[in-house]
Amino acid sequence: MSFGRLKRHFPWITLAVLVLIVGTIHPSFLRPQNLIELAGDIVPLFIMALGMTLVIYIGGIDLSAQSVANMTTVLATISLPIFGVFSGVLVILAGLAFGALSGFVTTRLKVPSFIATLAVGGLALSVGQYASSQRALYMDAGERDHAFGWMVGSGWSGVPHELILALVLVVLAWFLQNRTTIGRALKAIGAGEPAAVASGLKVERYKILAFAFSGMLAAIAGLLFSVKLSGGSPTLAEGFLLPAIVAVLVGGTPLTGGVGGVLNTLVGVLIVAVVRASMLYFGVPATSQQIVFGIVLIVAIALTIDRSKIRIVK
Amino acid sequence: MLAMATRFAVPCPWEKSVENLLTRDNLQKWAPLLVLFALVLFFSIANPNFLSMRNFARISILSTPALMIGVGVTFIILMGSIDLSMEGAVAVCAVLFATMFTALGGSLAGWGWLAIPGALFVGALFGLINGLVHVGLKIPSFMASLSMGFVGIGLSLLITGGDRIRVEDPLFRSLLTYRLGGFPVMVYVALAALLIAGFIQGQTKIGRNFYAVGGGEDLAHASGLNVPRVRIIGFVIAGIFYALGAMLAVAQIGIAETVTGRNLMFVSITSVVVGGTALWGGAGGVWNTLVGVLIVNVIGNGMVVMGLPSYVQDGVLGLLVIIAVYLSTDRRSLSFVK
Numbered sequence: 107m108s109f110g111r112l113k114r115h116f117p118w119i120t121l122a123v124l125v126l127i128v129g130t131i132h133p134s135f136l137r138p139q140n141l142i143e144l145a146g147d148i149v150p151l152f153i154m155a156l157g158m159t160l161v162i163y164i165g166g167i168d169l170s171a172q173s174v175a176n177m178t179t180v181l182a183t184i185s186l187p188i189f190g191v192f193s194g195v196l197v198i199l200a201g202l203a204f205g206a207l208s209g210f211v212t213t214r215l216k217v218p219s220f221i222a223t224l225a226v227g228g229l230a231l232s233v234g235q236y237a238s239s240q241r242a243l244y245m246d247a248g249e250r251d252h253a254f255g256w257m258v259g260s261g262w263s264g265v266p267h268e269l270i271l272a273l274v275l276v277v278l279a280w281f282l283q284n285r286t287t288i289g290r291a292l293k294a295i296g297a298g299e300p301a302a303v304a305s306g307l308k309v310e311r312y313k314i315l316a317f318a319f320s321g322m323l324a325a326i327a328g329l330l331f332s333v334k335l336s337g338g339s340p341t342l343a344e345g346f347l348l349p350a351i352v353a354v355l356v357g358g359t360p361l362t363g364g365v366g367g368v369l370n371t372l373v374g375v376l377i378v379a380v381v382r383a384s385m386l387y388f389g390v391p392a393t394s395q396q397i398v399f400g401i402v403l404i405v406a407i408a409l410t411i412d413r414s415k416i417r418i419v420k
Numbered sequence: 421m422l423a424m425a426t427r428f429a430v431p432c433p434w435e436k437s438v439e440n441l442l443t444r445d446n447l448q449k450w451a452p453l454l455v456l457f458a459l460v461l462f463f464s465i466a467n468p469n470f471l472s473m474r475n476f477a478r479i480s481i482l483s484t485p486a487l488m489i490g491v492g493v494t495f496i497i498l499m500g501s502i503d504l505s506m507e508g509a510v511a512v513c514a515v516l517f518a519t520m521f522t523a524l525g526g527s528l529a530g531w532g533w534l535a536i537p538g539a540l541f542v543g544a545l546f547g548l549i550n551g552l553v554h555v556g557l558k559i560p561s562f563m564a565s566l567s568m569g570f571v572g573i574g575l576s577l578l579i580t581g582g583d584r585i586r587v588e589d590p591l592f593r594s595l596l597t598y599r600l601g602g603f604p605v606m607v608y609v610a611l612a613a614l615l616i617a618g619f620i621q622g623q624t625k626i627g628r629n630f631y632a633v634g635g636g637e638d639l640a641h642a643s644g645l646n647v648p649r650v651r652i653i654g655f656v657i658a659g660i661f662y663a664l665g666a667m668l669a670v671a672q673i674g675i676a677e678t679v680t681g682r683n684l685m686f687v688s689i690t691s692v693v694v695g696g697t698a699l700w701g702g703a704g705g706v707w708n709t710l711v712g713v714l715i716v717n718v719i720g721n722g723m724v725v726m727g728l729p730s731y732v733q734d735g736v737l738g739l740l741v742i743i744a745v746y747l748s749t750d751r752r753s754l755s756f757v758k
Contacts, residue, residue: 169566231734394577407564408558419561
């Protein structure tokens with residue numbers, strides 16, 4: 107089997123090897139209870155990475171996801187006493203709007219996506235800071251459980267509800283990606299945008315849609331995180347951006363887009379979760395996580411990027 | 421009335437020259453400066469306190485670290501690349517500078533001054549790694565530098581353990597406390613560094629090479645330029661300016677910590693773009709960045725003087741970036757944007 111064909115299987119092989127290594131050295135890691143907890147904790151990150159996947163899939167990037175999630179935690183906490191469960195709908199729509207704005211700026215105004223999303227992230231940051239008056243806010247426990255209690259905790263089966271939510275979202279995203287015209291269009295754009303334009307696709311519309319989905323999923327991630335921690339602050343989701351991008355790339359969706367997809371990101375997030383957990387097990391200080399993930403990111407990009415698509419690397 | 425009528429009847433040479441002055445190029449060249457003047461005028465009318473020596477000194481102090489970071493990233497953007505690592509680079513440089521400074525006796529009068537070339541070396545090294553990752557591994561610069569930025573922040577956290585390092589040497593702090601003609605010494609240091617940057621940009625071969633690479637990499641390559649080498653040197657020079665910015669930031673508050681670099685990425689890139697340096701490379705330069713940094717800081721200061729909360733700034737900066745990139749883009753020449 108050639109290297110190129112093997113490359114597709116790298117992500118899950120990496121995951122299996124990592125689990126094996128950690129499991130052999132620390133057998134307690136493999137306890138089902140531990141694994142389920144581990145998976146439950148990573149769900150907000152997974153949801154954000156899911157949105158990021160769609161944008162990277164078309165060859166863009168979304169650097170605003172973390173700021174949108176931050177903003178969401180604040181907006182959700184503030185609007186919960188007023189709108190109850192509908193505050194969820196409200197913040198998801200807000201995320202959708204910010205994502206669509208990123209998409210509009212990058213497609214219609216021709217601002218490269220990393221700058222466009224950085225700028226829109228600045229807007230979201232401002233909104234979050236304005237709405238919270240730069241303070242940490244707390245949800246009323248009763249109101250929270252009444253409106254969003256179904257999101258967290260575990261029912262009779264012992265499976266955390268976050269995991270079920272994640273499963274539903276990944277199935278929806280997978281369906282969108284593989285079974286709808288939108289999904290095929292996104293793949294076409296990722297595989298070669300000029301060709302997609304030439305064949306009459308309304309490329310701009312689909313790109314805006316991808317960014318909008320990313321903003322929406324970032325908002326859902328923020329909402330879940332804020333329900334989990336029972337509060338919100340304009341910096342609550344700090345530290346999400348790097349692992350989210352890492353998850354997409356180690357999962358096997360290259361920065362150049364076109365291949366990979368949401369199932370790859372599922373594997374990628376599990377890799378991130380195992381690496382995080384193993385750093386705890388092996389006593390690596392939490393502060394060096396960023397170093398490890400930064401280097402992992404460089405390696406993952408270098409291994410997966412499709413250099414035939416970028417003649418000049420700027 | 422009569423004068424107007426004759427002017428419309430016979431096109432005189434004066435009118436012709438106005439037409440020449442109003443070309444797209446000229447407008448793009450001078451628009452940032454005009455915007456700066458308009459802003460100063462606007463805030464002065466809104467609140468006369470804006471137009472005072474003390475306030476100008478305040479703006480200049482706040483601008484100096486951002487100016488150094490902005491000048492550094494200008495070289496990168498001139499080449500059509502981007503550097504998003506400055507927050508990490510500044511954190512590492514600031515923290516290592518303070519560590520070295522303290523270890524060497526903690527005074528500029530003693531051996532402490534060695535920490536300054538030490539920090540510049542750290543900055544250069546950081547830039548070198550950045551460049552090597554980008555060029556060597558053929559990774560787009562925005563991702564290579566973003567990753568390196570995260571590595572830098574992690575590294576500075578590891579060094580400090582999340583603590584602050586105080587730098588209280590009066591001689592070093594005199595960068596802020598000692599004033600010449602109303603402005604603290606650090607402003608003059610930054611201006612001197614800006615002059616050096618201007619010299620690199622205009623008078624040296626590598627400076628011309630940055631423009632060549634940014635103007636068209638194919639052509640630069642075809643005419644025999646060692647493009648990878650130019651790119652790496654660009655990142656090294658940027659790193660040295662980040663180190664300078666880091667030290668000035670430490671001089672400003674007397675503390676070195678991981679968050680020393682906070683928000684500098686957004687502010688510096690906004691400044692460069694707002695100053696009129698095109699994101700696609702090949703046009704603009706460090707003088708534009710000076711204007712851009714002043715625009716950004718005048719807006720920030722003016723909003724505070726007018727009584728607006730400081731956090732509105734991020735939103736305003738975000739809008740500014742979008743507008744500036746939109747206006748500076750020649751959309752006919754672009755088929756698609758990623």
